Amino acid sequence: MRAHEAGALHGDLGTRGPAWLRTPDDVNELVPQLWPRTVRRGADGDLQVGGLSVRDLAAEYGTPAYLLDEDDLRARCRDFAAAFAGADVYYAGKSFLCKAVVRVIDEEGLFLDVCSGGELAVALAAGFPAARIGFHGNNKSHAELGRAVRAGVGRIIVDSFAEIERLTEIAAATGTRPAVLLRVTVGVEAHTHEFIATAHEDQKFGFSLAGGAAFEAATRILDGGALDLRGLHSHIGSQIFDTSGFEVAARRVLELQAQIRDARGVELPELDLGGGFGIAYTTQDDPSSPGDLAKRINKIVDAECELASLRRPRLSVEPGRAVVGPAVFTLYEVGTVKDVDGIRTYVSVDGGMSDNIRTALYDASYSATVAGRASSAEALLARVVGKHCESGDIVVKDEFLPADVQPGDLLAVPGTGAYCRSMASNYNHVPRPPVVAVRDGAARVIVRRETEDDLLALDVG
Numbered sequence: 001m002r003a004h005e006a007g008a009l010h011g012d013l014g015t016r017g018p019a020w021l022r023t024p025d026d027v028n029e030l031v032p033q034l035w036p037r038t039v040r041r042g043a044d045g046d047l048q049v050g051g052l053s054v055r056d057l058a059a060e061y062g063t064p065a066y067l068l069d070e071d072d073l074r075a076r077c078r079d080f081a082a083a084f085a086g087a088d089v090y091y092a093g094k095s096f097l098c099k100a101v102v103r104v105i106d107e108e109g110l111f112l113d114v115c116s117g118g119e120l121a122v123a124l125a126a127g128f129p130a131a132r133i134g135f136h137g138n139n140k141s142h143a144e145l146g147r148a149v150r151a152g153v154g155r156i157i158v159d160s161f162a163e164i165e166r167l168t169e170i171a172a173a174t175g176t177r178p179a180v181l182l183r184v185t186v187g188v189e190a191h192t193h194e195f196i197a198t199a200h201e202d203q204k205f206g207f208s209l210a211g212g213a214a215f216e217a218a219t220r221i222l223d224g225g226a227l228d229l230r231g232l233h234s235h236i237g238s239q240i241f242d243t244s245g246f247e248v249a250a251r252r253v254l255e256l257q258a259q260i261r262d263a264r265g266v267e268l269p270e271l272d273l274g275g276g277f278g279i280a281y282t283t284q285d286d287p288s289s290p291g292d293l294a295k296r297i298n299k300i301v302d303a304e305c306e307l308a309s310l311r312r313p314r315l316s317v318e319p320g321r322a323v324v325g326p327a328v329f330t331l332y333e334v335g336t337v338k339d340v341d342g343i344r345t346y347v348s349v350d351g352g353m354s355d356n357i358r359t360a361l362y363d364a365s366y367s368a369t370v371a372g373r374a375s376s377a378e379a380l381l382a383r384v385v386g387k388h389c390e391s392g393d394i395v396v397k398d399e400f401l402p403a404d405v406q407p408g409d410l411l412a413v414p415g416t417g418a419y420c421r422s423m424a425s426n427y428n429h430v431p432r433p434p435v436v437a438v439r440d441g442a443a444r445v446i447v448r449r450e451t452e453d454d455l456l457a458l459d460v461g
């Protein structure tokens with residue numbers, strides 16, 4: 001493979017992009033880890049997903065649109081379920097939730113995490129068995145908790161002393177004994193290739209381990225007897241590639257588990273290590289397979305249980321991004337191409353920060369390719385931007401696109417299944433795009449496009 005530094009082609013510093021970005025040998029190439037598994041280039045050079053051309057999909061459903069490869073999503077669910085056999089896999093619904101996806105999660109045998117009354121409503125509306133739902137959140141209201149308990153939600157991950165009180169009241173009022181996990185903050189913050197382990201826990205979620213609040217909370221729940229304390233929970237971050245953060249987290253949580261056993265004579269039967277497994281957004285990202293993740297995490301749990309002389313609790317994990325993120329790409333249409341002399345080329349698409357806030361919010365990196373055709377033009381370093389009145393409205397910071405990219409071209413951005421539609425906004429009153437599921441040559445809208453009537457319907461002044 002010919003691997004030029006971008007700068008070798010573009011002498012000016014400003015057109016170089018990040019050092020890792022290499023000019024592609026072929027701007028039409030699809031790097032497999034970035035794309036849903038049924039995506040390929042058709043005979044005309046157009047991208048195809050589930051056997052359908054993006055040109056036809058754009059004509060039928062418009063742009064921008066999130067295109068979901070349903071086979072890919074199902075395969076990811078199955079891969080996680082198989083890899084974590086003997087454990088429970090909770091899909092983190094906050095990454096993307098709609099009724100069709102809830103049904104897929106159900107059919108593929110996963111459990112489901114929700115973190116608001118709204119997410120719970122979607123799960124229940126789709127008929128997801130409440131017993132397989134976990135309910136998260138650092139500030140669940142009395143009404144939300146009451147609804148969850150009455151619906152028979154399988155477990156509630158308690159996050160504060162106030163919540164213990166609220167749930168205790170609800171248990172009494174409903175004559176139930178809700179199953180709960182205790183969310184523990186362990187002082188491990190994991191992100192991508194690093195994790196930081198500190199003694200303090202400076203964040204809003206959970207009970208502090210180091211400060212003693214976690215032990216105190218466990219004691220109150222066990223003393224109170226109104227709630228069924230099933231286990232401890234830890235979630236250390238997102239987009240994690242290195243499992244050593246899980247090792248520190250598991251050790252700290254299981255030390256608390258041993259402390260509870262020593263003080264109270266109970267070994268809690270469950271342990272949840274959260275989610276956060278990384279996916280590929282660019283060719284630089286090399287995520288682990290669910291099989292590798294499961295192997296490493298199981299080994300960590302075994303070793304840490306042995307260290308603390310504990311029976312192995314039943315494990316659960318909570319992947320969101322790694323289940324749905326890679327199964328979706330966003331299809332845009334290019335509207336303008338602007339060359340800022342010697343600095344860079346701006347390619348504007350018909351969406352932007354309202355359908356993908358992650359670049360602006362987290363400085364996230366994405367990739368893109370011209371999707372409606374193949375090109376034999378040389379590579380040009382471009383920045384893909386949106387149509388919003390905000391200069392930080394960037395979709396893809398740096399990407400090589402064919403130099404003949406032009407208005408009317410379709411552009412596809414992969415890896416947008418997680419935290420894009422779920423975080424979408426109406427900024428500039430741009431209607432939110434639809435989600436179109438594609439499978440075996442058939443497409444169906446699972447979330448329809450928002451309309452101007454929808455926008456005006458809320459505006460009752």
Ligand SMILES: *Cc1c(COP(=O)(O)O)cnc(C)c1O
Nearest residue numbers: 092235238275276318319320321
């Ligand atoms: C967000 C979240 C997850 C999922 O994180 P991903 O990065 O999407 O895997 C899992 N558990 C908890 C508690 C979360 O807050």
